Amino acid sequence: MNLFLKYMIPSCSCFATPSASKIVDIDPEQHPIQQFDPSEIKNLIFNTKTSSIIGQGGFSTVYLANLANPRAAAFKVHEPSQRLYKMFRQELDVLLSIRPHPNIVRLLGYSDNCGGESGVLVFEHVPNGTLHESLHRRTKFMLSWSQRMSIAYRLATALNYLHEECELPIIHGDIKASNVLLDDDKSPKLCDFGFARMGFSATVERSANPMMGSPGYVDPCYLRTGLVSKKSDVYSFGVLILELISGMEAFCDEKSRMLTAVMRPRLKEMAAEEIVDARLGGEYDRDEAVIMARIAGRCIGENPSLRPAMGEILELMRKDVPSAAFCRTPSGVKNT
Structure with a gap:
């Protein structure tokens, strides 16, 4: 029906x-x-x-x-x-x-x-603009490390809900910083479902619509094959994690350079000072940065079948990223 x-x-x-x-x-x-x-x-x-x-x-x-x-x-x-x-x-x-x-x-x-x-x-109406604006435009307040981890965790819950908890699985198809709105508490809200796919067949569906995704975020496997799956969203989420960690844009128009190309060599070294946004002034947890970078590295792997599911990402963050506790404050209670 x-x-x-x-x-x-x-x-x-x-x-x-x-x-x-x-x-x-x-x-x-x-x-x-x-x-x-x-x-x-x-x-x-x-x-x-x-x-x-x-x-x-x-x-x-x-x-x-x-x-x-x-x-x-x-x-x-x-x-x-x-x-x-x-x-x-x-x-x-x-x-x-x-x-x-x-x-x-x-x-x-x-x-x-x-x-x-x-x-x-x-x-x-979500009043505080997009995550892209908060990360890449000069604003009065810069997102702290704990806020960035909160945003990553909350977006992971949203994607896990779409992939696993809806009546039919939903693939968003265009995960990117400009499709994440921020409310008064800097809590994220995923928006723009114009490229979304719904139904069990969406896990292996050849797209007949205009190309999904955005430069820097789109899954290379999708570009090669036209096949879209939950792991396409996982790839884009991995790019978004790198964006939150590094403060760099997913795609630089001026240099025609993708963030994944910049970060892949650094991810092999896993030196936190090489991957974390310098604007944080050292105010971050090094162990968390390494763990999140590893998660991102798995998300952007070339083989979609080896990428983690969103539920696994949530479990890893709950277990190994203490700042994720910032995200799980009961509704209506503000962190101090």
Whole structure:
């Protein structure tokens, strides 16, 4: 059954009038997903002085606007075309299958004009930009070692959830620092499921869609064979670990250089001072840095079958990376 139909239930009031909206019920008490009428979307993002553009790409534009409750939300408006509409429906089906997870950006609603041309996805607004911005742009506060380990651990829980705990396995397909949003506590939320694949067949599926992934993060095995698997996400996660450790970008446009090419020789030596971000000023745990570098090295191995599963990565971090304890503070309790 199409997931779009599977999760539809009778209309009721949430953020807008009952006649204009329906609820897709993932968690009846806390997490209703609203289906907006196109006219509601137009009023929310085009007929208000409080809306603004916060992101723009070749496929979509993202607006920040307030819902009627009021609550700030991000509206991802896809450009009209049949090809992009197909991608929108694919992303929507994946998102509707994901139950709320603290480290995956939450879908609040959507609008489908049913004309086969365009669609809108409405997400929670995550206020502190992306991990890429925090690591690579000059900001007032630099991420500490414990924060970086927290981010790695929490993202690993999100990926393990997608791979192993959803009703059908989900491959994200585009793990990268700019697809990780940070909230007020610097906790990460994985976003952008535009390249995601869902279902058991996705473990060995030859992609018929546009190329998945981003420069510096994409699995070389996928580039060679067209086959995508959970281990494709593991490879990209390994690159992200190296990025968190080193503070270097996954791909340098100016030098056309990939982080993996820079770090592989250093990983053989395992000298912490050679791989850890100098901006930390020595404020890091050397043993943890070596362990995390080893995990990253396994993730970016050429043979996908030898890469660790996300569950194994989580166990290694729980056992050998004490800073991961920073991540497991009960909800609502802040570390001091």
